[in-house]
Amino acid sequence: MSKSFKNLQSSAVNSVEVVDNTVKVVYNSSIDKEYTFNCENIDEFIENLSKELIDVELDNGNGSVGRFLHQQIKSGILVESK
Numbered sequence: 274m275s276k277s278f279k280n281l282q283s284s285a286v287n288s289v290e291v292v293d294n295t296v297k298v299v300y301n302s303s304i305d306k307e308y309t310f311n312c313e314n315i316d317e318f319i320e321n322l323s324k325e326l327i328d329v330e331l332d333n334g335n336g337s338v339g340r341f342l343h344q345q346i347k348s349g350i351l352v353e354s355k
Contacts, residue, residue, distance in 0.1 A: 297309050310346070312352075
């Protein structure tokens with residue numbers, strides 16, 4: 274499975290790409306560098322990211338792609354692969 278999220282309404286995140294069980298993130302601060310994370314439950318991650326993107330799109334004040342990704346990393350859902 275492959276899914277790309279580009280042209281995000283985010284000051285921190287440029288794009289998110291999901292390929293199999295890997296999540297690739299490009300931050301606006303360094304668009305030439307891609308950060309790669311492993312994710313065991315990719316379907317749940319995509320569903321939660323989609324909800325976050327809807328919150329951002331609706332501009333209800335609660336949505337933040339950068340904060341969402343940070344929480345996913347902090348909680349161990351996304352694990353950086355080196």
